[in-house]
Amino acid sequence: MTDDRRSAGTPTLEDVARAAGVSRATVSRVVNGVRNVDPAIQEVVRQAVSVTGYAPNRAARSLVTRRADAVALVVSGAGTEAEAGQEDSVPQRFGGAPGGPGSSFTAQVFADPFFGRVVTGVVDYLRPRGMHPVLMFAETARARDEVVAYLRQGSADGALIVSTHAEDPLPGLLTEAGLAAVLYARPARPVRISYVDLAHQDGARLAAEHLLAVGRRRIATISGPLDVPAGQARLAGFRDTMERHGHPYVPIAEGRFTQESGEAAMGRLLAEHPDLDGVFAANDLMAMGACHVLREHGRRVPEDVAVVGFDDSSAALACRPPLTTVRQPVEAMAAEMTRLLLDRLARPGSPATSVIFEPELVVRASA
Amino acid sequence: MTDDRRSAGTPTLEDVARAAGVSRATVSRVVNGVRNVDPAIQEVVRQAVSVTGYAPNRAARSLVTRRADAVALVVSGAGTEAEAGQEDSVPQRFGGAPGGPGSSFTAQVFADPFFGRVVTGVVDYLRPRGMHPVLMFAETARARDEVVAYLRQGSADGALIVSTHAEDPLPGLLTEAGLAAVLYARPARPVRISYVDLAHQDGARLAAEHLLAVGRRRIATISGPLDVPAGQARLAGFRDTMERHGHPYVPIAEGRFTQESGEAAMGRLLAEHPDLDGVFAANDLMAMGACHVLREHGRRVPEDVAVVGFDDSSAALACRPPLTTVRQPVEAMAAEMTRLLLDRLARPGSPATSVIFEPELVVRASA
DNA sequence: GTGAAAGCGCTAACAA
């Protein structure tokens, strides 16, 4: 009778201990690989573990270790008011993909190949360390509060934040609450928080130099949104370099990092400067849009107009012709961001740091 | 002295109870919204909660409720041996995006716009219910074991599985272990497990009928991988319909659901049937590749060759011309898959069910 | 090197 009951439900440490004829403490030590356990007993315990089919209960463990072995991977926008289902706060980075009934924030986010790469870098770093990412979106005040609450509850040990907007309040909320977090990309307003970023200006310089090197002289640019640091920096770097090479005036059309906005921008550029022979688009999606419009206007790429993109996302290869672009090592950056977070978790007191990556020119057919 | 200590660390139920002058149980009731609590006391407790800044500890709660309020969202491949970092088991669905150093499984997965849409559907359903998705990949035997272990530890309440391969062993492993899981797409070999799927054949029929309706008569198809149920079904549906309309012979080139494979397939088709005037590609990525190759071969789309895709993914709109395609309501399907899982968690005994969605033709410019 | 015992913070009987 009593014997029967002990095999009910999922086995616990107690069950394993009984089967192995040792104490719970010893089993725990073996399971957690703590030294100071007799090899013979270790073996016995291991047997018992596999016989009973024991799996440690994570909640119980978390309760005492105070670690969740999970991190929140949060995609964060800045809409402050967009509550109640209305999507009036469309992030600048993304365009309307066919995201089903009422393209939501989440739908728009993943329409950009950028995020998949971030996920890749994060998972690749987390996985060998036995940790897992919990996906969260923080596009409304309410959603942001939920992220904070989630961390305060100890459901995740820290947060990895990818902002789609400038002026995102989330980093501030998190640091205020004393929660561990690391950002992808420098925050628009200074916050005492670690982040990884790209040397955007250097990347734009590479693009400018390449266009000049292949003999282009009437060069225009499709910039990213100018209220986003990356958008600003890419434009600044491009202009600077052009200026330094004797081209003080560069036609500019602002885009929103979407293919659609790239098409529109290219249209404007072409209307005002029909003789241009080179274009730098601040990301690949816009470069792809530019290529489409150029072709529709009878311009050959690269013969008539050379096009350089930015990011080296999947769009660069999907484009015809394949895009010459500036590579942003997103996966490596995401992995580093994760490393910074885990580091911070291991050493709670450590100061905020930033790691800046250098971009690289990838020459393909478009320029 | 003693008073000082009680405010150390994060506040617990105990702290709130003391502040409110009630018992832990009462606070717990208020926090969890259980009825039978005096409104006045409720108010007092709520005050105490906000004063103390209380956040319930999830591990402690999970320990007793035996729920994690999390589900695993696992992208699963079938590589049985691919251990040790070598990526010899490339899933059929995805092609080599510029996924950074050594395009990993994870990188390839997110190169397909399909996954973003799944995530969207899942998150949209989960979020209002206070649950969260933990992202996992299961492309090796080891990784699959980790998924099983993760669930057995109670870290997640169930699993949502999106397979990229036929013959995926994960569904079997999960059901064997008595774990709750739901699939996106019918498993290649029958398993007693719930799933959502699309009426692929109907979708292919729509494509065939449309091509015929716009007057095409020399129609070929770029199929998906033929060891995947979706690939088979789309081909079967297409052929059936063509046959029924008096076209017993349809040239076929097999692709792997990647743009690149679509390009190659189109090349083959064109070489053997230079006079074709219509193409049905089993997904948008391949349709896009086909469009590129057609243009490179001097064919205009849709004037010379009409092209129909499948999925209505972001690629359909990114393509020039925008693709006429068969819409797969991925977000809705993913949401339904999630609903099925939560349902199953609520009623553990319930039998496996399947929900099949009907596709819809979306007419754009390519056909 | 091993065991006994004390909690981690919470929920859910059961009493009152």
Add this chain to the structure above:
DNA sequence: TTGTTAGCGCTTTCAC
């Protein structure tokens, strides 16, 4: 309606 109490399964001192 509210409080008391007994664990949930685990890790971790502290003795031995």
